[in-house]
Amino acid sequence: MKAVMRAALALGAGLYLNVSLAVQPPAAAAATAGGGSVVGQLAQLVLGLLLVVGLILLLAWLLRRVQNAAPGSQQVIEVLGSRSLGPRDRLVLVQVGNEQILLGHTPGSIEALHVLKEPVAVPASARPATPEFAQRLLELMGKDQKDKS
Template sequence: MAKLLFGSLAWFSFPSFADNKPLNSPVDYLSVLLSLVVVIALVFMLGYIMRRFNVTQQGGGQMKVVGSMALGTRERILVIQVGEEQHMLGVTAQNINHLAKLDSPLEVAQPSGDNFKDKLTQLMQGQKGKTHD
């Protein structure tokens, strides 16, 4: 398994690794250090992007998040819809509190196609219809 994983990364290997020689010079150590820094930076960058664009798994079941508002760095107010009822929740890092059941429900906005998944689907369907000359 490891041979398959590292074999596929051969195009990104450094000369000291491709020859299976021990690290002898400071340049070899520097290349390893820079590689690790790039990988760690990539992990943090992807984490930031996922947090920034609120990449979460959307449930298609009985519960939906109708709306949310940030109150602080880790505090939010959510309005969720369960069946036909809507409830307001206060969410912190340690707690989730039921604040109120809404008597007059908020309107649930229909997806307008502004999210990435919908745009990608539309683009892919448009590419299928086109023929190359």
């Protein structure tokens, strides 16, 4: 994945350099090094902006394709809730299949404190809410968070 990102960024940078050189040839760049023409600068700005927007869309499409191709992308472990015990210590209630486990999380370890015999019913309103921007982004990408619960 990192190699694909590096290749996409290198391709984008190469395209940007080619576009900027095409907009203002080297001879004209030397002649107008002091001020430059407004039309040339505006064209370079617009082409650069279009390149960046296109690169963002390409990376979003690529990320979506990679996430859909990943095997086992469905979540089987779900965090139902957590409670802070101190600045660095937490209790976390986790559901794995039909089993709920209370975990103690410290900076150095995670320990199973108790396996609940009867699962605790967690209302939907008590679950962590997805921020509005993240929810809207998921909707735009075609992945509705509500479908998973």
